[in-house]
Amino acid sequence: MKWDWSAVSGFMPHLWDGLLVTVQILALGSLISFALGLVWALLMRVPSRWVTWPVGVVTEFVRNTPLLVQLFFLFYVLPEWGLTFSALTTGVFAIGLHYSTYTMQVYRAGIEAVPVGQWEAATALNLPLHRTWTAVILPQAVRRVVPALGNYVISMLKDTPMVMAITVLEMLGQARLYSQEHFQFTEPLTVIGVAFIVMSYLASLALRALERRLAH
Amino acid sequence: MTSGLWELVLKGVWVTIQLLVCSALLGAAVSFVVGVARTHRLWIVRFLAGVYTEVFRGTSALVMIFWVYFVLPIAFGWQLVPLWAGTLALGLTYGAYGSEIVRGALNAVDPAQKEGGIALSFTPWQRLRLILLPQAVPEMIPPFSNLLVELLKGTALVSIMGMGDLAFSGNLVRLALQESAEIYTIVLLIYFVIAFVLTRGMRGLERKLKAGTGKPVGSTPDQELDRPQTTGVGGAVA
Numbered sequence: 001m002k003w004d005w006s007a008v009s010g011f012m013p014h015l016w017d018g019l020l021v022t023v024q025i026l027a028l029g030s031l032i033s034f035a036l037g038l039v040w041a042l043l044m045r046v047p048s049r050w051v052t053w054p055v056g057v058v059t060e061f062v063r064n065t066p067l068l069v070q071l072f073f074l075f076y077v078l079p080e081w082g083l084t085f086s087a088l089t090t091g092v093f094a095i096g097l098h099y100s101t102y103t104m105q106v107y108r109a110g111i112e113a114v115p116v117g118q119w120e121a122a123t124a125l126n127l128p129l130h131r132t133w134t135a136v137i138l139p140q141a142v143r144r145v146v147p148a149l150g151n152y153v154i155s156m157l158k159d160t161p162m163v164m165a166i167t168v169l170e171m172l173g174q175a176r177l178y179s180q181e182h183f184q185f186t187e188p189l190t191v192i193g194v195a196f197i198v199m200s201y202l203a204s205l206a207l208r209a210l211e212r213r214l215a216h
Numbered sequence: 217m218t219s220g221l222w223e224l225v226l227k228g229v230w231v232t233i234q235l236l237v238c239s240a241l242l243g244a245a246v247s248f249v250v251g252v253a254r255t256h257r258l259w260i261v262r263f264l265a266g267v268y269t270e271v272f273r274g275t276s277a278l279v280m281i282f283w284v285y286f287v288l289p290i291a292f293g294w295q296l297v298p299l300w301a302g303t304l305a306l307g308l309t310y311g312a313y314g315s316e317i318v319r320g321a322l323n324a325v326d327p328a329q330k331e332g333g334i335a336l337s338f339t340p341w342q343r344l345r346l347i348l349l350p351q352a353v354p355e356m357i358p359p360f361s362n363l364l365v366e367l368l369k370g371t372a373l374v375s376i377m378g379m380g381d382l383a384f385s386g387n388l389v390r391l392a393l394q395e396s397a398e399i400y401t402i403v404l405l406i407y408f409v410i411a412f413v414l415t416r417g418m419r420g421l422e423r424k425l426k427a428g429t430g431k432p433v434g435s436t437p438d439q440e441l442d443r444p445q446t447t448g449v450g451g452a453v454a
Contacts, residue, residue, distance in 0.1 A: 066369040
């Protein structure tokens with residue numbers, strides 16, 4: 001096994017470029033999945049089959065099919081329908097949509113875990129429905145779900161390399177490009193492998209600290 | 217679509233299923249070995265198993281696949297057949313997630329059961345085989361069912377390496393027809409049907425295994441919040 005440190009130093013500038021894109025995808029994807037997941041979770045509570053059934057089927061479908069094929073679908077089919085977005089936008093949206101079907105279940109569990117007495121107290125105080133949600137239920141539910149949401153952010157981090165398949169140059173895309181230009185595969189791929197381990201380990205430590213803080 | 221293209225899609229389905237079965241078997245073996253090692257009485261065994269879990273859960277499955285395809289042949293001179301390379305990468309990665317499920321379920325068994333085994337002077341292996349696993353395995357089935365669907369979704373990644381699985385044949389059909397809505401819808405539907413069959417099968421298995429333990433089938437909202445993360449690091453386990 002040959003290890004060439006000059007390849008590592010040559011790759012580092014590309015790594016930072018890729019890291020920036022990865023972090024962008026992660027940040028925007030998380031925002032979309034948090035917002036959209038809450039929308040799905042609230043729609044599933046609408047007391048009408050005509051709403052819950054389609055939402056349930058669609059989210060179940062998105063959750064159980066590969067993100068990679070969904071990326072291809074959005075990247076190749078949307079332009080056929082006259083909607084053209086950049087590859088990065090498509091990737092962010094696909095990841096956000098995919099993970100919103102996971103965060104939806106987290107929110108649902110968080111909402112169901114709010115004690116029924118809270119609902120009854122809101123009724124007794126004659127709070128209107130939107131105040132019940134925004135002032136009583138959601139603040140308690142969201143506090144409970146933060147650790148679980150954080151876990152999905154870490155999962156999302158590890159799914160960002162997939163957008164490479166639709167030409168976005170994030171970390172893995174940069175590594176592949178560099179490898180092909182310089183015929184050095186070992187160093188760039190190992191460097192980003194280590195980068196992913198370090199990032200997700202640090203993120204999980206941060207998440208555990210956050211969890212402890214929220215527990216009080 | 218012509219019949220030739222349908223044949224291509226069916227070949228892709230077959231490759232996906234082969235890959236799924238092989239990597240699920242490897243992943244299950246890794247899960248049990250590493251998961252049991254994490255409850256071992258020697259700290260060095262627990263430590264090494266923990267390092268394995270953190271490393272393989274920490275990397276992205278796709279990075280792992282790239283590594284197995286490009287770095288292993290150059291660095292170690294091991295050129296693997298594509299199917300085995302994919303199996304190795306997916307089995308090792310998803311096995312690391314599975315080991316957390318096994319560890320969580322083993323730790324969730326009532327300590328008195330283990331103490332009972334010690335009192336009856338069972339060997340550690342007998343305790344594991346006759347007392348812990350029969351009670352822990354039924355609890356593992358729902359999280360393993362989720363993990364199996366994640367693995368199915370993970371198999372699509374090998375198409376980036378040019379292995380002819382379902383996602384790859386979808387791309388070929390798109391290139392042949394210059395039209396993508398239809399083929400990608402079909403591909404997504406096929407994946408969905410496979411996932412549906414898998415979850416139904418696992419539910420049947422759970423029912424069968426739990427028949428003797430007197431525990432309810434299905435999950436509660438509380439479990440959903442602590443659901444072992446199939447693709448996340450540091451998730452609360454069972």
